Amino acid sequence: MPLRIYGHLVAAKTRADFQYRTSFFLYLASQTLISFADMVVVLILFTQVSSIASWSRSQVLFLYALSGIGFGLADLFISQVGLVSRHIKAGTFDQFLLRPLGALWQLSALEFAPRRAGRAVQPVIVLAVILPALDVQWTPVKVALVPITVVCGAVIFGAVWVTASSLAFYLVNSQELANSFTYGGSFLTQYPIDILGPWLRRFFTFAVPLAFVCYFPAAYIVDQPLPESIPSWFSFAAPVIALASVVVARALWRLGIRHYRSTGS
Amino acid sequence: MTANDRDPAIELRDVSKTFRVAHKKGRVRRGLREVVAVDDISLAIERGSIVGYIGPNGAGKSTTIKMLTGILVPSSGQVRVDRLDPSRARLEVTRRIGVVFGQRSQLWWDLPLRDSFSLLRHVYRVPGPRHQENLDRFVELLDMAEFVDVPVRQLSLGQRMRGELAAAILHDPTILFLDEPTIGLDVVSKEAVRRFLIELNRERHTTVLLTTHDLADVERLCERLIIIDHGTVIEDGTVADIKERYGTERTVVIDLDQPSVPLTVAGTEVVRIDGPRQWLRFRRADTTAAAVVAAVAEQADVRDLTVDEPEIDDIVRHIYQASR
Ligand SMILES: Nc1ncnc2c1ncn2[C@@H]1O[C@H](COP(=O)(O)OP(=O)(O)O)[C@@H](O)[C@H]1O
Numbered sequence: 188m189p190l191r192i193y194g195h196l197v198a199a200k201t202r203a204d205f206q207y208r209t210s211f212f213l214y215l216a217s218q219t220l221i222s223f224a225d226m227v228v229v230l231i232l233f234t235q236v237s238s239i240a241s242w243s244r245s246q247v248l249f250l251y252a253l254s255g256i257g258f259g260l261a262d263l264f265i266s267q268v269g270l271v272s273r274h275i276k277a278g279t280f281d282q283f284l285l286r287p288l289g290a291l292w293q294l295s296a297l298e299f300a301p302r303r304a305g306r307a308v309q310p311v312i313v314l315a316v317i318l319p320a321l322d323v324q325w326t327p328v329k330v331a332l333v334p335i336t337v338v339c340g341a342v343i344f345g346a347v348w349v350t351a352s353s354l355a356f357y358l359v360n361s362q363e364l365a366n367s368f369t370y371g372g373s374f375l376t377q378y379p380i381d382i383l384g385p386w387l388r389r390f391f392t393f394a395v396p397l398a399f400v401c402y403f404p405a406a407y408i409v410d411q412p413l414p415e416s417i418p419s420w421f422s423f424a425a426p427v428i429a430l431a432s433v434v435v436a437r438a439l440w441r442l443g444i445r446h447y448r449s450t451g452s
Numbered sequence: 453m454t455a456n457d458r459d460p461a462i463e464l465r466d467v468s469k470t471f472r473v474a475h476k477k478g479r480v481r482r483g484l485r486e487v488v489a490v491d492d493i494s495l496a497i498e499r500g501s502i503v504g505y506i507g508p509n510g511a512g513k514s515t516t517i518k519m520l521t522g523i524l525v526p527s528s529g530q531v532r533v534d535r536l537d538p539s540r541a542r543l544e545v546t547r548r549i550g551v552v553f554g555q556r557s558q559l560w561w562d563l564p565l566r567d568s569f570s571l572l573r574h575v576y577r578v579p580g581p582r583h584q585e586n587l588d589r590f591v592e593l594l595d596m597a598e599f600v601d602v603p604v605r606q607l608s609l610g611q612r613m614r615g616e617l618a619a620a621i622l623h624d625p626t627i628l629f630l631d632e633p634t635i636g637l638d639v640v641s642k643e644a645v646r647r648f649l650i651e652l653n654r655e656r657h658t659t660v661l662l663t664t665h666d667l668a669d670v671e672r673l674c675e676r677l678i679i680i681d682h683g684t685v686i687e688d689g690t691v692a693d694i695k696e697r698y699g700t701e702r703t704v705v706i707d708l709d710q711p712s713v714p715l716t717v718a719g720t721e722v723v724r725i726d727g728p729r730q731w732l733r734f735r736r737a738d739t740t741a742a743a744v745v746a747a748v749a750e751q752a753d754v755r756d757l758t759v760d761e762p763e764i765d766d767i768v769r770h771i772y773q774a775s776r
């Protein structure tokens with residue numbers, strides 16, 4: 188969808204939302220608090236231990252910030268796709284197929300919730316604070332890897348969101364399942380995957396590639412060893428994984444739309 | 453006229469749509485049952501015509517429209533809208549068609565109606581001057597000046613439906629699909645909608661396919677009527693044709709000089725008497741209105757008379773019953 192049209196639609200949604208000002212600000216505050224709470228958990232953990240899987244406090248906070256920004260961006264721009272299950276149940280998904288724009292981007296624009304921005308802001312601050320505190324020999328590769336990781340992270344989260352939401356075309360009440368992958372996954376990516384058992388570790392590497400979101404690249408940046416059996420080039424594979432995730436998500440979404448059955452009157 | 457203009461605007465070839473729906477089989481076991489909503493329909497609709505697509509509830513009207521508008525993919529058969537397959541070329545088709553579902557809204561609920569119009573202008577990328585021209589014309593034709601700046605959620609159903617209609621055609625579609633556009637409307641709004649459709653069709657040759665339960669819509673608007681039931685076409689023709697074929701009974705209403713005993717005319721039956729007025733029903737196969745009137749004039753002094761045409765409502769009800 189052309190950016191200009193997206194902008195017009197988002198502006199309209201914001202104007203409409205703003206008619207309910209109080210709930211707008213309450214929600215913005217709650218979103219900021221939620222992502223703040225995640226960070227407090229990390230800080231409390233480190234009052235008890237000095238490292239998690241050999242990662243220091245600043246290193247884990249670095250991971251937290253990378254994951255938080257990527258997730259925040261996906262939350263802001265793509266998470267709306269999760270509402271597809273509600274539209275399917277109500278039969279209101281019809282309208283998305285009647286306009287000359289992709290249904291996914293229409294959902295993203297028409298259900299855009301500016302109040303979600305709260306989620307992405309706080310990890311940006313953490314990143315700004317933690318970067319200078321990291322004990323890292325910065326090389327051009329490491330510097331470039333930071334923004335690349337954030338963008339690829341957002342794309343991978345977005346693709347997981349779309350993939351999981353495509354289930355809604357086949358299953359009723361699939362939204363909880365989808366959310367457990369996305370919100371649950373986002374929580375996992377805040378920690379080194381070494382804390383997971385080998386089975387889960389493989390799952391989040393090869394099946395739902397959330398380990399690429401920030402753990403593999405971050406490990407390279409802060410000079411932490413990858414778990415055994417993980418080749419070192421995985422630290423640089425995020426763009427490829429992001430692209431592959433998008434291809435899969437797009438195919439499943441389109442297949443889902445062809446299976447859309449609307450509702451009887 | 454080019455070859456393209458002679459292609460039908462809408463075409464269905466052996467189109468079926470089956471839904472699998474869950475149904476309870478016993479306490480726990482749930483089975484799947486197949487519902488054939490559209491059953492092997494073939495039809496073509498000429499450019500620039502207004503066609504009524506009618507049938508009882510559950511006949512398959514909405515399902516047909518959803519396949520034509522790219523919402524549903526047919527289970528089998530071919531659908532063509534402006535020569536395109538809506539399920540393959542959906543985005544392209546959306547630019548050429550306008551759609552109104554009487555039970556759904558495509559307007560922005562919390563914003564003034566005008567904002568919906570301007571958003572749709574961006575969505576369809578209508579050039580500014582063209583948009584303004586259309587908007588002015590539609591506001592005038594649909595009498596919307598009073599409420600175009602009111603948030604949609606505050607509009608009456610009739611006002612909203614006029615807004616929906618305008619919203620559906622601001623991008624100059626050549627084909628318009630209307631699924632029960634007059635459902636629940638007051639008389640004034642109904643009339644506004646009908647007048648507007650006639651005007652649109654006359655001015656721009658827009659092809660219109662509409663479903664409705666109000667046969668007054670059909671009589672006012674449609675030269676052609678397609679009647680479906682159980683997912684198949686059971687009747688297809690002009691309104692006059694269908695009346696001719698099914699309107700087998702007629703009634704002559706006669707005002708006599710003074711009240712009289714029931715008249716006895718061969719081939720007729722007096723079905724009602726009200727003072728000096730009598731209703732004589734006859735089958736068109738048995739006699740003619742002229743013969744009836746002549747026979748009556750021999751028996752009594754006639755002051756006035758009218759011949760009641762069969763009502764399309766009655767005919768359609770009759771056709772539905774026959775197909776059950
Ligand atoms: N999305 C759907 N899922 C299951 N059954 C449906 C669906 N849509 C329509 N049907 C069934 O198909 C038949 C035709 O429905 P519909 O096309 O809505 O009829 P109409 O619009 O003529 O009233 C009905 O039996 C209806 O229950």
Ligand SMILES: [Mg+2]
Pocket residue numbers: 452513514515631
């Ligand atoms: Mg219907």
